[in-house]
Structure formats: C-alpha cells, structure tokens
Amino acid sequence: MNGVENVLEVSGLTKVYGGLTAANNVDLAIPEGQVRALIGPNGAGKTTLVGLITGRVTPSAGTVRFLGREVGDMPAFKRISMGMGYTFQITSIFAKLSLHENVALAVRRRGGTTAQVDGEVRAALGEVGLGDRIEQLAGDLSYGHQRLLEIAMGLAQKPKLLILDEPTQGLSSGEVTAFKALIRGLAGQTTVLLIEHNMDVVMAIADHITVLNFGEVLAEGSPEEIRANGAVQSAYLGGE
Ligand code: ATP
Numbered sequence: 001m002n003g004v005e006n007v008l009e010v011s012g013l014t015k016v017y018g019g020l021t022a023a024n025n026v027d028l029a030i031p032e033g034q035v036r037a038l039i040g041p042n043g044a045g046k047t048t049l050v051g052l053i054t055g056r057v058t059p060s061a062g063t064v065r066f067l068g069r070e071v072g073d074m075p076a077f078k079r080i081s082m083g084m085g086y087t088f089q090i091t092s093i094f095a096k097l098s099l100h101e102n103v104a105l106a107v108r109r110r111g112g113t114t115a116q117v118d119g120e121v122r123a124a125l126g127e128v129g130l131g132d133r134i135e136q137l138a139g140d141l142s143y144g145h146q147r148l149l150e151i152a153m154g155l156a157q158k159p160k161l162l163i164l165d166e167p168t169q170g171l172s173s174g175e176v177t178a179f180k181a182l183i184r185g186l187a188g189q190t191t192v193l194l195i196e197h198n199m200d201v202v203m204a205i206a207d208h209i210t211v212l213n214f215g216e217v218l219a220e221g222s223p224e225e226i227r228a229n230g231a232v233q234s235a236y237l238g239g240e
Contacts (some may be wrong), residue, residue: 005068007032007161007191008053013062015048015215022048024215026062030161035183035192037202039226040212041235046195049212050165053193054086055079067160085159087150087167095139099125099149102138106156124156125149127185129178144175151182155190162186163193168201180204203227211235 010028014021022045030036038046051057053064055076064072071079093102103121112120125131128148133141138149147167154162168176176198183205186192196202202209202223209226211219213235219226226232 005032006030006065007067008193009063009065010049010053011063011065013049013052013064014060015045015052015057016060021215023052023059026212026215026217028210028217030191030193032191033188034207035187035194035205037194037196037206037209038212039196039199039202039209040218044212045215046212047165048215050086050163050193050195054084054163080157083158083160084163085154085157085161086163087147087154087165093138093146093149093153095137097138098135099130099138099141099152100134102149103152103156106153109157120156124152127155128152128182144171147171148175148179148182151179155186159190161191161193163195165195166197167194168196168198176201 006029008028008030010026013023013026015023026049038049040046048057052059055071055074059072063070066079066082066084071082100121103124104117107117107120107124122131122134125134128151130145130148130152133145138146141149147170151164151167154164168179171179180201183192183194187207194206206223209221209223210217211226211232218235219229219232221229
C-alpha cells in the first residue's frame with residue numbers, strides 16, 4: 001500500500017434502529033498516517049459509526065473498505081486480525097495480571113520469540129509512559145494509567161488503524177497532556193481514528209476532523225476550519 005491510498009473508506013454507511021437513523025449515509029476516508037478525530041454532540045452517532053467500522057454493528061446500507069478490501073461482511077475478529085485495533089470506553093485490562101503480561105497477551109497474537117515479545121512489551125509500555133511500572137499488577141494502577149495501559153495493548157498489536165473511543169475520559173490533566181504527546185508522536189506512522197469529547201485534545205492532536213450530527217456528517221476539515229465553522233458551533237451550542 002502506498003501513502004496515497006486510504007486505510008479506511010466508508011461509503012453511504014447507514015444504520016437504522018426502528019424509526020431512528022443513528023448513522024445516515026456517512027462517507028469517510030482516512031489516509032495512511034493521519035490522526036482523524038470524530039466528534040459530535042451526545043447521541044450524534046459516533047459509537048454507532050465505530051461499531052459499523054469494527055464489525056460490532058451490522059449496517060442497514062453502505063460499505064466499509066479497510067486496506068483496500070471490502071470488509072462489510074467480515075466479523076469483528078477478522079477485521080482485528082487484518083490490523084484494526086481498538087480500545088473501548090470501558091477498560092478491558094486483566095486486573096490480576098502485571099502490565100507486562102497484559103501487553104504480552106496482545107503482542108503474542110502476532111507471534112515471535114520470548115525475547116522479541118519482551119522487547120515489544122517494554123517498547124509499548126515505554127511509549128505510553130508506563131515503562132517504570134512493568135511488573136505492577138494492572139488492577140493496582142490508577143484509572144488514568146489503566147487507560148494508558150489499554151493504549152499500550154492497542155499499540156502492541158501494531159495496528160494499521162488504531163481506533164480510540166474516548167481515551168481521555170477520566171484522565172487527570174497531567175495524563176491528558178501525556179496522552180496528547182503520545183498521539184502526536186504516533187502521527188505519520190500509525191493511522192488513528194479518535195472519538196473524543198475534549199475539544200482541547202481534538203484541536204491539539206487531530207490532523208483532520210469529521211463532525212457528526214444526527215447521524216450525518218455535518219462538516220469535515222482541519223482543526224482551524226472546524227473551529228471557524230458556524231454550523232458546527234451551533235450544533236454544539238444547541239446540544240449542550
Ligand atoms: P455519545 O457521545 O453520547 O456516546 P454517540 O455520538 O456515540 O453518543 P450513539 O451512541 O452512536 O451516539 O447513538 C446514536 C443514536 O442511536 C442515539 O439516539 C442512540 O440512542 C441510538 N442508538 C444507539 N445504539 C442503539 C441501539 N442498539 N438500539 C437503538 N438505538 C440505538
């Protein structure tokens with residue numbers, strides 16, 4: 001795959017729940033290496049769209065192409081094995097295992113010798129700033145550190161697309177600063193789709209922003225363009 005191609009291409013994606021259209025004819029294309037933020041007021045359809053992309057939600061209409069391949073009929077686990085990595089709003093770590101063991105579980109899915117796994121575990125934990133806590137039990141970490149551990153587990157899978165669903169929720173301001181630096185450090189190497197409510201984080205780290213409102217793409221553009229967009233401003237003022 002060359003740098004011009006899109007890692008993810010979503011076209012006409014629609015999800016209808018009874019009488020409610022949670023995603024309405026959504027088009028989205030994320031080029032390789034981009035940090036894309038997906039924002040929108042509560043209930044705009046962000047989680048639904050991520051579910052459609054990852055395969056946890058079945059579309060009513062539309063297509064999802066990942067790495068140039070149509071994946072609409074593919075179950076979630078196959079999309080993961082193709083390189084779609086994600087972390088959820090709810091933490092999914094193993095509390096009784098050490099940080100090292102948690103990340104090793106993610107690394108081992110790709111195979112490798114014990115020494116290689118160990119090296120990659122340490123690298124991933126170092127990247128998120130948990131390099132000095134490798135042998136601690138995950139359950140003993142603060143909530144914010146547990147979220148960072150999850151991101152390390154996502155990164156350890158070396159995903160072609162890393163989807164982060166509200167990663168800064170519950171983080172302290174210091175942890176948010178570290179998170180911003182982490183994602184900026186990934187830009188250009190890892191393609192990221194970030195669902196985020198914290199506008200300060202979005203404006204600081206996104207290359208490009210897609211705004212959803214009532215299931216539809218309301219606007220798309222650079223952080224500056226989105227900040228200046230009147231329709232986006234009124235969607236947020238109306239919604240909050
Ligand atoms: P938030 O920012 O609050 O997490 P969101 O932008 O992620 O919201 P969604 O959770 O995707 O929005 O919800 C979009 C709309 O679809 C909402 O009106 C929600 O009630 C509805 N919805 C989501 N999942 C279902 C479901 N399984 N069945 C029925 N309606 C649903």
